[in-house]
Amino acid sequence: MLISYLVPVVLVVLLIAASIRILPEYKRGVVFFLGRYQSVKGPGLFIIIPGIQKMDVVDLRTITMDVPEQDVISQDNVTVKVNAVLYFRVVDPEKAIIQVEDFSQATSQLAQTTLRSVLGKHDLDEMLSERDKLNDDIQEILDTQTEAWGIKVANVEIKHVDLDESMIRAIARQAEAERERRAKVIHAEGELQASKKLVEAANVMQENSAALQLRYLQTMSDMSTKNASTIVFPLPMDIMEAFKDMKAKNTPAKNADNGNKDDTDKDSA
Numbered sequence: 001m002l003i004s005y006l007v008p009v010v011l012v013v014l015l016i017a018a019s020i021r022i023l024p025e026y027k028r029g030v031v032f033f034l035g036r037y038q039s040v041k042g043p044g045l046f047i048i049i050p051g052i053q054k055m056d057v058v059d060l061r062t063i064t065m066d067v068p069e070q071d072v073i074s075q076d077n078v079t080v081k082v083n084a085v086l087y088f089r090v091v092d093p094e095k096a097i098i099q100v101e102d103f104s105q106a107t108s109q110l111a112q113t114t115l116r117s118v119l120g121k122h123d124l125d126e127m128l129s130e131r132d133k134l135n136d137d138i139q140e141i142l143d144t145q146t147e148a149w150g151i152k153v154a155n156v157e158i159k160h161v162d163l164d165e166s167m168i169r170a171i172a173r174q175a176e177a178e179r180e181r182r183a184k185v186i187h188a189e190g191e192l193q194a195s196k197k198l199v200e201a202a203n204v205m206q207e208n209s210a211a212l213q214l215r216y217l218q219t220m221s222d223m224s225t226k227n228a229s230t231i232v233f234p235l236p237m238d239i240m241e242a243f244k245d246m247k248a249k250n251t252p253a254k255n256a257d258n259g260n261k262d263d264t265d266k267d268s269a
Helices: 004-017 093-098 105-118 124-129 131-149 164-205 208-225 239-266
Strands: 020-023 029-034 035-041 044-047 053-059 065-074 080-089 151-160
Touching: 020 029, 029 093, 035 093, 053 093, 053 151, 065 105, 080 105, 080 124, 080 131, 093 131, 105 131, 105 151, 124 131, 124 151, 131 151
Parallel strands: none
Antiparallel strands: 020 044, 029 035, 029 053, 065 080, 080 151
């Protein structure tokens, strides 16, 4: 008699234990009643009737997914290998279970095809220098297409753009040529600025003799270093001016003598 009472009690206890479900805060349960969608349960404690109700559990946390390396042909016909990382999460558990068989696999395949499609529309230089823009373009396309699956693509990051050795050498030569060009331009600009300053300094010295004399004294000071082997005997600037005056006086006299000589020769003729 005791066993006949215990058996139903044990069955009831096992049925209750099988019916109780507990989900944490970051998970939801999509419940089906006889195969038809009923509701989304969780988080917390609730009861599922075994055999009549079925529950699929969905994680709402952000999922990090590596996009496998893809062979991409850029718009300028350069073959590169590109891989990326994808961040997404489920925002609608009902759509994630009903609208697609495996939302994680579907998102991975869509990310691979979108990565090849978007990068194939850009040049190699854009792939290397405008990653932020490319990341935003890929993320926007993926987010639009996965919205029907209840998926939110939060971010896409291109990790590596691998080139072959010949292309790396070509880029290195291009970068070296660009650096040489910039160096020559900077040198030419420096020469132009220096020439302008020299012209300004010459004009100042021409207008002010004191400035010329100060420059003369500075030059003498620079030449009279400790280890200098050249002996310089400085002359006052007034003496140089006197020589200039003497030259100016002698020049008209010579011109006058030459004129008289020419007149004498004419008279003799």
